[in-house]
Amino acid sequence: MSSPSTRILTARPQDISTAADTLRSGQLVAFPTETVYGLGADARQNDAVEAIYAAKGRPSFNPLIAHIHSAEAAQKYVVWCDAASKLAEAFWPGPLTLVLPLREDHGISPLVTAGLNTLGIRVPAHPAARALLSALNGPVAAPSANPSGKISPTTAAHVVAGLNGRIAAIVDDGPCGVGVESTIVGLATDTPLLLRPGGLASEEIEVVLGHTLKQRDASDPLTAPGQLMSHYAPQAGVRLNVTNPKKAELYLGFGAMECDLNLSVSGDLQEAAAKLFGHLHKLDTKAYPIAVAPIPEIGLGVAINDRLRRAAAPR
Incomplete structure (x- = not known):
């Protein structure tokens, strides 16, 4: 028996409300951000987050990013610091993810963090993403909406090609403007660390911080998405x-x-x-x-x- 086709939604308010209700029910919804299309699940629901890994074929040791509708809301889940305040004020909403220590009362599924005591968190700038996050009023775990290791999706058609029938719905609001995933900066120690280059140039981050970013060593353990050696792979070489x-x-x-x-x-x-x-x-x-x-x-x-x-x- 074939799987049902994934429902295509628009970014109109009624469809955004439907998408939020779908997330609340524990199902998966792909949605546009300014970087790439994300595959979203309510980050507080273990079964929903587990479904992300299953739909993508993603290894469970590879952590996810939680998307939040505001910097104030982000502070409910992570331990804030001065550097986070500076970067959030300068670049949120936008293509920047901050990795910070989890608060004790965070309520985030451990599957989002891959068992780590830190969380990657960002406030996206895309209007449809912001509307969805506001409607849900909660954190959405969302890696790129494609089979694991394959080319990231920048249109709803890319999502359909890779995940049709595996997820409940896709919010289609056209192509993504930035086109590569967010830059990830680690703030879990005293020295800010560039964990993944992305849609915000590190030079801009360094200007705000007032110093250079420490570079991640390739041999370091995985602490953020996008660090697997083989990724974003086309079929041929x-x-x-x-x-x-x-x-x-x-x-x-x-x-x-x-x-x-x-x-x-x-x-x-x-x-x-x-x-x-x-x-x-x-x-x-x-x-x-x-x-x-x-x-x-x-x-x-x-x-x-x-x-x-x-x-x-x-x-």
Whole structure:
């Protein structure tokens, strides 16, 4: 017997209310954020969070991010600090996740944190996400809404392609503007730590903090999403920093050049980040190896290259 199709909702108030009720009932709802589409469950319900791991095929040792509608609400779940106040004031709502120690009375499912005593938390900027979080009035655990390890979704169609029939509903409100997942900063110790580069350039964070971010060592244990070596993977292989693609390869370009798809003809890293996963999805449907032109390792280029290295890693 085939699974029922996933319900497609709009971002209209009535559908947002339906989506919130669906989350309250312990079911899964995908929804847009400014970064990528997230696969949401009520972060206080063990069975609902467990269903995220099952739907995605995600390993349970890989923690999730809790999405909250305000910085004030976030402080109900984590131990706040001065650095968190500075960063939240500067960048929330927005593509920044803060990892902080859990409060004793947090009420978050231990499946969200993968048993750790810290929680990744953020306030998204997307209007539909904010409306859904306000309607639920509670934390939503939400990794990217795709099968684990595959290309992240930046449209509702990407979610349907990967998860149709496995989740209850999708809130469709068009493509995501940022296009790569949030930057994650660890604040569980006295020294802020960059746990994952993302949609907010680390240089901007360092300006607010007044000092450089410590870099995570690749051998450190998993403390946040997006740290698995192989991730964001198309079906065929990916080759990076290519200036002369092979005949059998599809070429993903950057800057003025001949290619199959171009992240940004003008060399704009913000445009490239927004197009990255969408272009990988398009090229992936052709099932040929993908060659990628060099991307500068500055600003949002750090996040783009991070995703591409994980896409190209051995599986």
